[in-house]
Amino acid sequence: MEDSVARLVTALEALVGGDGAVLLGYQLRSPDAHQVFWELCRQAFPVTEKVPHEDIHPDYAYEETDGYILRKRK
Structure with missing residues (x-):
């Protein structure tokens, strides 16, 4: 499991430019x-920001799901 998580984070990091966000x-x-x-x-x-539930579209704002914005730098 740790291996698949590491591969996911590595892929996200590789796909995001210096000023990009996930x-x-x-x-x-x-x-x-x-x-x-x-x-x-x-x-x-x-840099990790949690998106408030009220800012998530109602079609996707499930109680058990959270939204985040991940950045390499400010």
Whole structure:
């Protein structure tokens, strides 16, 4: 599992330019993967903003899903 999480974060990092951002819809499914994912994201994307639920379109604003914006720098 850690390997697949690492590959995902590496792919996201490779696809985002220096000033780019990742718009991420996230739902916790595995506590182990969750911990590894966010540890790796903090290294690759030091700027992380949680999107308030009221700013997410109602069609996608599920209670169990959160939105994030990940950036490599400010």
